[in-house]
Amino acid sequence: MTLTYILQLYVFILAGFVGYFVITRVPPLLHTPLMSATNAISAISIVGALVVAGSRYSLVASVLGFVAVACATINVVGGFIITDRMLRMFRSGKEEKAEPPAAPTNGTKP
Numbered sequence: 001m002t003l004t005y006i007l008q009l010y011v012f013i014l015a016g017f018v019g020y021f022v023i024t025r026v027p028p029l030l031h032t033p034l035m036s037a038t039n040a041i042s043a044i045s046i047v048g049a050l051v052v053a054g055s056r057y058s059l060v061a062s063v064l065g066f067v068a069v070a071c072a073t074i075n076v077v078g079g080f081i082i083t084d085r086m087l088r089m090f091r092s093g094k095e096e097k098a099e100p101p102a103a104p105t106n107g108t109k110p
Contacts, residue, residue, distance in 0.1 A: 036083060039076055042079060045075075049065055049069040053066050
């Protein structure tokens with residue numbers, strides 16, 4: 001292993017530990033805004049994955065770029081679905097149970 005790979009592995013492990021400890025310290029009130037920020041970061045990772053997939057360095061880079069695009073897209077879509085589900089919990093019951101007004105019958109029976 002070269003020094004570059006060792007440094008990259010060190011940064012990856014350090015980022016994992018820092019991310020874990022930052023996320024565990026977030027109070028429950030801030031989870032929804034944090035998820036929105038995470039969706040934005042995942043969207044940025046899609047752009048990076050597209051750049052890697054579009055580069056023609058090698059077949060392996062293109063395949064890994066395609067896999068990265070697929071995984072990042074699934075992550076973004078799943079994040080938006082979960083965020084929407086969480087936001088629906090805060091809606092009042094009146095909004096969900098409201099029925100559309102009945103059509104006028106003009107005195108005729110159906």
